[in-house]
Amino acid sequence: MSESEFPQAHRLSHIERLVDVIDLPIGRWDRDSRLVFCNEPYLGWAERPREELIGKTLREIYGDDAWTRAEPAFRQAFEGRTVNYERQLSHGHKSNRWARVQVFPDVAPDGRVEAVFTIAFDIHEDVIAREALEAARERLDRFTENIPYPLTYVDRGFVLRFVNKAYCEVTGQKAADLLGRHIGEARGAKRWAEHQPYFERALRGQTVQYTRLVDRMPNGPRWMRTSYVPDFDARRFVRGLYTVTIDVHELTMAQEKLRRSVERDSLTDVLSRRTMMDRIEAAMLEASEVPSALFFVDLDGFKEVNDRLGHREGDKVLINVAAALQQSVRAEDAVGRFGGDEFLVLAPVRDSHGAEALALHLLDGVREVTTPLGSSSLISASIGYALAPADAQHPMKLVQLADDAMYQAKRQGKNRVMHCGRGAPVSLA
Numbered sequence: 094m095s096e097s098e099f100p101q102a103h104r105l106s107h108i109e110r111l112v113d114v115i116d117l118p119i120g121r122w123d124r125d126s127r128l129v130f131c132n133e134p135y136l137g138w139a140e141r142p143r144e145e146l147i148g149k150t151l152r153e154i155y156g157d158d159a160w161t162r163a164e165p166a167f168r169q170a171f172e173g174r175t176v177n178y179e180r181q182l183s184h185g186h187k188s189n190r191w192a193r194v195q196v197f198p199d200v201a202p203d204g205r206v207e208a209v210f211t212i213a214f215d216i217h218e219d220v221i222a223r224e225a226l227e228a229a230r231e232r233l234d235r236f237t238e239n240i241p242y243p244l245t246y247v248d249r250g251f252v253l254r255f256v257n258k259a260y261c262e263v264t265g266q267k268a269a270d271l272l273g274r275h276i277g278e279a280r281g282a283k284r285w286a287e288h289q290p291y292f293e294r295a296l297r298g299q300t301v302q303y304t305r306l307v308d309r310m311p312n313g314p315r316w317m318r319t320s321y322v323p324d325f326d327a328r329r330f331v332r333g334l335y336t337v338t339i340d341v342h343e344l345t346m347a348q349e350k351l352r353r354s355v356e357r358d359s360l361t362d363v364l365s366r367r368t369m370m371d372r373i374e375a376a377m378l379e380a381s382e383v384p385s386a387l388f389f390v391d392l393d394g395f396k397e398v399n400d401r402l403g404h405r406e407g408d409k410v411l412i413n414v415a416a417a418l419q420q421s422v423r424a425e426d427a428v429g430r431f432g433g434d435e436f437l438v439l440a441p442v443r444d445s446h447g448a449e450a451l452a453l454h455l456l457d458g459v460r461e462v463t464t465p466l467g468s469s470s471l472i473s474a475s476i477g478y479a480l481a482p483a484d485a486q487h488p489m490k491l492v493q494l495a496d497d498a499m500y501q502a503k504r505q506g507k508n509r510v511m512h513c514g515r516g517a518p519v520s521l522a
């Protein structure tokens with residue numbers, strides 16, 4: 094060993110002892126990319142005895158593909174740089190693992206790079222997780238971009254940071270003209286005033302929705318619902334918010350239809366029996382302060398109308414009677430169909446005189462309804478009524494008393510008004 098070689102050999106043995114205690118595979122390669130040294134973990138990774146490795150080139154040990162991946166990194170490391178590359182390899186008993194190989198120069202005291210070191214890390218789990226994350230992000234990007242609902246992201250200053258394709262289509266504005274601008278400035282003061290309260294509530298951490306009829310739609314007005322969803326960071330701080338707008342037109346219309354079908358009688362469009370019962374119940378709760386009267390109205394001889402004119406004309410008469418009753422009362426009074434040719438009217442009244450007057454007014458209203466049979470066969474009704482709370486304090490009882498009074502009016506000759514259980518019937522005849 095020459096004098097100049099001695100310190101170098103000494104330095105190397107130091108390094109070699111040191112790298113043996115590091116639990117990562119480390120190799121030292123000469124300028125011909127021959128392995129001149131490796132530590133114990135390296136042998137474990139390579140699953141081969143030292144004599145099968147030392148003196149062999151990387152290509153000889155691991156094959157052409159491995160060398161193709163390693164060669165640029167080796168070249169740069171021999172130029173003095175530290176380089177990383179990733180590749181799949183098998184080590185120990187594990188196959189097809191992602192590894193990161195770091196290649197760095199072994200610089201002699203005179204500055205020459207005599208060899209390079211390689212150190213490998215198993216980063217398989219990290220790579221798989223990273224790939225999954227990237228794939229998920231890419232899917233999410235594609236999803237948000239292509240979802241057919243307008244989508245935005247605004248930061249805490251209400252500056253648009255993301256808009257998707259559908260948003261640009263609906264607004265007729267280009268992403269480049271929207272991004273980086275305050276949404277109020279980008280979309281106009283009027284719209285901002287309409288939406289601002291929802292944006293502000295979302296920034297306070299609430300998820301809110303706003304449903305409205307949008308009239309500037311290509312195929313006429315449509316019901317749209319925008320959701321404002323806060324974007325929380327790990328400390329539950331709202332750093333911005335998402336908005337997504339969906340078309341709820343069909344749904345809203347169907348709900349409205351359903352609500353109406355439950356609330357209203359499908360033939361006459363006055364309130365349904367069920368709604369009337371709800372109204373009666375509500376009125377009874379307030380009856381001690383605001384007395385109410387319930388009128389049970391049953392048409393006289395309606396069967397004959399049906400028999401002589403047919404069911405369709407009969408239906409028209411029912412519709413006209415309902416309209417006549419509705420016109421005979423104030424807007425806050427309730428008119429409903431109990432079933433068949435029976436109607437209910439619920440109205441707040443001052444006293445029994447007021448109720449009597451209204452009953453006669455209703456009777457008058459029904460008598461105004463004409464049929465194709467001509468004036469000789471005017472429609473009439475028998476009306477019974479009961480007062481809350483004077484006559485009954487329970488909804489069903491009130492209905493029953495009004496019904497009983499109506500039957501009494503029928504028995505007394507029809508076309509008249511009867512207050513439950515009291516006095517002589519009042520007749521218009």
Ligand SMILES: Nc1nc2c(ncn2[C@@H]2O[C@H](COP(=O)(O)OP(=O)(O)OP(=O)(O)O)[C@@H](O)[C@H]2O)c(=O)[nH]1
Pocket residue numbers: 360391392393394395396397399403404405406407408411432433434503
């Ligand atoms: N057109 C039509 N008729 C109905 C409807 N629902 C019930 N009716 C008819 O209404 C009539 C009611 O019968 P009633 O009240 O017993 O007969 P009425 O001739 O009015 O007899 P009084 O009440 O005693 O005067 C029956 O002929 C039913 O078929 C409907 O939705 N449309």
